[in-house]
Amino acid sequence: MSKNKKILTGLILGAAALMIMMFSSMPSAGSKEITISDIVDNRDQYKGDYIMTQGLLNKDSVQWDADKIELEFSIYDENDVTLPVFHKGIKPDNFSDDVIVIVEGFVNEEGVFEAEKVQTKCPSKYEGEDMENYDVETHQELLND
Amino acid sequence: MYVIGNTALYLGILISIYSLFANILGIRKKNNRWLESARGGVLSLVLLSSAASFLLLYILGTSQFQYKYVAAYTSENLPMVYKLTAFWAGNAGSLLLWLLLLCLYAGFLVFSKEKKNPMMPYASSILLLNILFFFLVILMSANPFEMSETIPSDGKGLNPMLQHPGMILHPVTLYLGYVGLAVPFAFAIAALMLKRVDAEWIKLTRRWTLVAWLFLTLGNIIGGWWAYLELGWGGYWAWDPVENASFLPWLTVSAFLHSVMIQERKGMLKTWNISLVILSYVLTLFGTFLVRSGILTSVHAFGNGNLGTYFLIFMAFMALLSIYVVMTRYQLIRKETNPIESYFSKESSFLLNNLILVAGAFAVFWGSMYPLISEVITGTKVNVGPPYFNKVMAPIMLGLIVLMAICPLIAWQKATVEKFLKNLIWPLTAGIVTAIVLIAVGVKGIFPIIGLASAVFMFATHIKEFVSGIKARMKATKENAAKASLRLLLKNQRRYGGYIVHIGIAVIAIGVISSTAYPKDVLQTVETGESFKIGQYELTFKGLTEHTENGNGIVAATLDVNHKGERVGEIKPEKIFYETWPEPSSEVAIKTNLTEDLYVVLSSWEDRDKVTLQAKVNPFVSWIWTGGMIMVIGTGISLIGGRTSRAYKLKPGTLKAGV
Numbered sequence: 001m002s003k004n005k006k007i008l009t010g011l012i013l014g015a016a017a018l019m020i021m022m023f024s025s026m027p028s029a030g031s032k033e034i035t036i037s038d039i040v041d042n043r044d045q046y047k048g049d050y051i052m053t054q055g056l057l058n059k060d061s062v063q064w065d066a067d068k069i070e071l072e073f074s075i076y077d078e079n080d081v082t083l084p085v086f087h088k089g090i091k092p093d094n095f096s097d098d099v100i101v102i103v104e105g106f107v108n109e110e111g112v113f114e115a116e117k118v119q120t121k122c123p124s125k126y127e128g129e130d131m132e133n134y135d136v137e138t139h140q141e142l143l144n145d
Numbered sequence: 146m147y148v149i150g151n152t153a154l155y156l157g158i159l160i161s162i163y164s165l166f167a168n169i170l171g172i173r174k175k176n177n178r179w180l181e182s183a184r185g186g187v188l189s190l191v192l193l194s195s196a197a198s199f200l201l202l203y204i205l206g207t208s209q210f211q212y213k214y215v216a217a218y219t220s221e222n223l224p225m226v227y228k229l230t231a232f233w234a235g236n237a238g239s240l241l242l243w244l245l246l247l248c249l250y251a252g253f254l255v256f257s258k259e260k261k262n263p264m265m266p267y268a269s270s271i272l273l274l275n276i277l278f279f280f281l282v283i284l285m286s287a288n289p290f291e292m293s294e295t296i297p298s299d300g301k302g303l304n305p306m307l308q309h310p311g312m313i314l315h316p317v318t319l320y321l322g323y324v325g326l327a328v329p330f331a332f333a334i335a336a337l338m339l340k341r342v343d344a345e346w347i348k349l350t351r352r353w354t355l356v357a358w359l360f361l362t363l364g365n366i367i368g369g370w371w372a373y374l375e376l377g378w379g380g381y382w383a384w385d386p387v388e389n390a391s392f393l394p395w396l397t398v399s400a401f402l403h404s405v406m407i408q409e410r411k412g413m414l415k416t417w418n419i420s421l422v423i424l425s426y427v428l429t430l431f432g433t434f435l436v437r438s439g440i441l442t443s444v445h446a447f448g449n450g451n452l453g454t455y456f457l458i459f460m461a462f463m464a465l466l467s468i469y470v471v472m473t474r475y476q477l478i479r480k481e482t483n484p485i486e487s488y489f490s491k492e493s494s495f496l497l498n499n500l501i502l503v504a505g506a507f508a509v510f511w512g513s514m515y516p517l518i519s520e521v522i523t524g525t526k527v528n529v530g531p532p533y534f535n536k537v538m539a540p541i542m543l544g545l546i547v548l549m550a551i552c553p554l555i556a557w558q559k560a561t562v563e564k565f566l567k568n569l570i571w572p573l574t575a576g577i578v579t580a581i582v583l584i585a586v587g588v589k590g591i592f593p594i595i596g597l598a599s600a601v602f603m604f605a606t607h608i609k610e611f612v613s614g615i616k617a618r619m620k621a622t623k624e625n626a627a628k629a630s631l632r633l634l635l636k637n638q639r640r641y642g643g644y645i646v647h648i649g650i651a652v653i654a655i656g657v658i659s660s661t662a663y664p665k666d667v668l669q670t671v672e673t674g675e676s677f678k679i680g681q682y683e684l685t686f687k688g689l690t691e692h693t694e695n696g697n698g699i700v701a702a703t704l705d706v707n708h709k710g711e712r713v714g715e716i717k718p719e720k721i722f723y724e725t726w727p728e729p730s731s732e733v734a735i736k737t738n739l740t741e742d743l744y745v746v747l748s749s750w751e752d753r754d755k756v757t758l759q760a761k762v763n764p765f766v767s768w769i770w771t772g773g774m775i776m777v778i779g780t781g782i783s784l785i786g787g788r789t790s791r792a793y794k795l796k797p798g799t800l801k802a803g804v
Contacts, residue, residue: 006488011500030533033516033526052528066670066751090668090748090759093377094728104530 031104036077043111054102054121055083057095064091071118075101087115094120146204150290153197154283160186160193161277168270180266184255187269190276191252194245201238201289205231211296214238214289220302220725222696227308233316234307236437236452237289242317244279246324251276254328259349267335275327278459286451302725311371319364319391323429325357326394330426333419337470342415342478347405352784358402359780361395366773377731377746379664379761381769384534389513390432393506397425400502403495410557412483413492416475417499423467430460435513489562494552501548505541509534535661543596546654549647550576550603553610572609576602593662597655604651607644635786642783649775656768665762673754680762682743683707687715689753698722702747702756706736718747718758742766
């Protein structure tokens with residue numbers, strides 16, 4: 001075996017070790033991306049899973065308690081299935097009507113989504129289109145992507 | 146106007162096709178006149194793309210809202226600088242910018258002093274393929290000169306978050322980096338096509354690669370700086386797919402910059418270098434594909450399905466072309482590649498650094514693509530967030546830092562262990578002392594301490610290299626210390642420029658490790674007169690005020706800041722209500738000193754006397770920006786000087802070390 005090959009073998013072994021490390025840390029670090037309908041229908045199945053989901057914000061449902069710094073709202077998907085969300089934290093920017101909200105967290109016993117992270121995504125975020133021109137349908141198409 | 150813009154784009158397609166054929170004919174028939182004509186073609190492409198760009202600037206600057214692009218990204222009362230920089234606010238304009246840079250680079254190349262180089266027509270053809278692709282994409286799916294049927298009275302305005310100096314610079318620098326990588330790629334393929342497997346293409350493109358890398362570095366750091374100041378979540382890097390996309394080529398080019406030194410000096414690692422440059426180039430297209438296609442759930446939504454597909458097709462085409470060329474020349478490359486002579490040598494240590502960098506790139510790639518991979522395999526999309534990246538990248542980065550601490554001390558070819566250990570003593574001691582001091586002052590956490598100590602170790606190694614170089618020179622030339630250090634730097638720009646870049650990385654590492662491991666975060670609702678504490682700061686809320694500035698309404702909370710019991714002034718986090726934008730945006734208030742940033746965001750308010758604030762203390766964040774500056778200076782130094790050929794012409798083994 002030439003030196004080149006020996007060096008290479010050693011390095012490949014190192015790389016393999018690294019891979020194993022990567023794979024092993026994967027499930028614990030990940031969040032499953034699931035639709036709202038799926039969460040509501042199969043609540044028990046996702047118990048204890050760290051989930052990411054997205055939906056359109058129902059603006060009337062937003063309840064903000066400044067003293068406790070608690071945020072409650074609900075989001076819905078294209079099937080009009082609604083998911084109540086609870087978040088111990090602040091309101092994100094762009095928290096307005098029909099904005100797409102991305103939440104990460106767990107579903108609790110009562111079926112409320114306890115979000116650890118709340119982000120807003122607006123299709124126009126960097127695209128500059130007027131929000132008022134957006135009807136729900138366009139958003140729903142985006143949701144279905 | 147409309148006609149001029151579109152004509153320029155259509156002509157661009159025709160001329161790039163023509164020049165491509167002129168090159169091919171010229172190569173086939175060995176006819177210089179065809180090649181000359183292709184050069185003329187490239188020149189006219191430079192003119193056409195410049196004309197289109199000036200036109201876009203003009204219609205943006207004069208607010209001609211009949212153009213959809215102008216109406217979508219600007220408004221009447223937007224400051225002029227942002228009207229103009231809205232050039233790259235959207236898809237269409239940013240693609241035109243890319244095209245312009247590509248044409249300019251191609252123009253510089255074909256009229257450079259290497260224009261008679263036999264590789265040039267090949268390289269120029271590869272670049273022309275790129276240019277053609279961009280002309281086509283712009284015309285087919287993102288035309289900045291598209292008009293609307295009715296003329297709106299005012300535009301929709303520029304997203305407030307993009308109205309920031311960081312966003313003037315970030316896209317341009319990143320594109321300069323992305324586009325720059327097309328040049329070494331083109332030459333690598335050209336060299337292979339001509340079956341020239343020596344290091345000539347590397348020497349010819351060394352500056353291009355370095356410039357591209359410099360801009361990638363700058364683009365990433367400015368992007369982080371913008372995110373930190375503008376997005377208001379208190380961080381500068383979120384491992385978002387889009388950020389990863391610009392980090393990936395940076396990693397592979399960093400590897401390439403090191404491994405080419407080995408090929409230049411020793412004729413080793415040829416296949417590896419070619420693969421790296423191809424990979425880096427393909428990653429730039431891949432990054433663009435990620436940003437534009439919206440296939441991954443990212444808050445950076447750019448969302449235009451078509452564009453992503455085009456990029457994917459082009460990327461696949463270029464990748465297959467490269468693989469084909471490499472495969473058909475593989476035996477030749479192998480035959481002319483020298484094997485590595487010793488385990489303990491600079492060569493092997495460079496190889497190790499390369500593997501770590503590429504492994505890092507793979508880890509980032511894997512994490513970014515994992516949602517798609519998991520969806521294909523298990524049916525459920527699993528997103529991996531910062532926890533994965535931090536967990537995997539921390540040891541990789543630590544490995545790199547340790548390697549940077551050790552490698553400069555290892556000589557080329559066969560290094561002796563005794564000499565190496567002798568050199569190692571002082572830097573290693575500096576690292577260990579740092580760890581002891583950190584533990585003594587009560588810093589917690591074993592991994593951050595190891596990281597910080599390694600960064601100091603690495604820093605000390607480079608200082609030691611400078612000091613011993615200066616000492617040796619003083620002894621040999623009897624110059625004084627200042628003169629000797631200047632001369633040393635000027636005589637070995639590549640080496641010491643590189644060392645300065647490493648020092649910059651050490652400074653950044655200290656910033657990143659401390660701000661990741663020891664941030665303080667408080668969410669607080671306060672009433673007027675009420676105070677709260679964060680770290681060594683005490684903040685007192687003095688009330689909410691309102692005023693207008695440039696037609697935008699501003700709501701500001703005034704806070705008195707006490708640091709260690711002493712009043713150090715006041716800060717005003719704000720929310721700005723832009724006339725043209727439905728949602729307010731947060732203006733973060735930051736108080737920076739050498740060791741930490743106080744970072745306060747006005748989150749919301751109930752009334753004039755009751756607000757919710759998010760306060761953070763981020764240690765050593767300013768070190769990241771400083772380190773970035775040091776990296777730029779170092780790269781600049783190694784760019785200006787360093788005749789590439791010098792080291793190569795000397796017989797191997799006559800030089801001790803160098804970059």
